[in-house]
Amino acid sequence: MKKVGLYFGTFNPIHVGHLIIANHMAEFSDLDEVWLIITPQSPFKKKKSLLDNHHRYQMVFEATxxxxxxxxxxxEFDLPQPNYTVNTLVYLEDEYKTGYQFSLIMGEDNLKSFHKWKNYEVILENYHLYVYPRISDKEIDHQFKDHPKIHKVAAPIIEISSTFIRKQHALGMNIKPMLPDSVWKYMDEMNFYR
Incomplete structure (x- = not known):
């Protein structure tokens, strides 16, 4: 049975923080692999700064x-919109019927709002959550404290965000050290986020 951690995000762009977290989960937990699932651009909510799906996928491909x-x-690109994690999990279970055990990877900040996710009880009943620390002053809901399916992983705290990278790049700041070389090269050649 292959244990796969699912790390969801827009990855707009993927940066070294994402890689550090994903690699830490793959190397220092009981997960065998981490799949970085690129959240598609919603047709209902166009964000000017959100690159097309294929560009974000290409950057994640290059980075990994x-x-x-x-x-x-x-x-998630071909699944009905808007995307809900519970629907993606159902799709994965149907697509990979045997040999895979899926778990979710999320930041502590997402755990604090997990009770607002669609069918979060179903997710928690059927899947393990691997949670990495984030700096936040919000309190974790009591039902998630010491839960047997929620595993806190002592991963590095990375305070780099894609939003920060996009904003600073648009201002002409040097953000190259925050990106894998291949992502920087692709982003620069395509003239993204300027």
């Missing part, structure tokens, strides 16, 4: 090329 335990995934 040297990491055999990290896999880019565009499975």
């Amino acid at each position: 090329a040297d990491y055999p335990k990290l896999k880019p995934s565009k499975i």
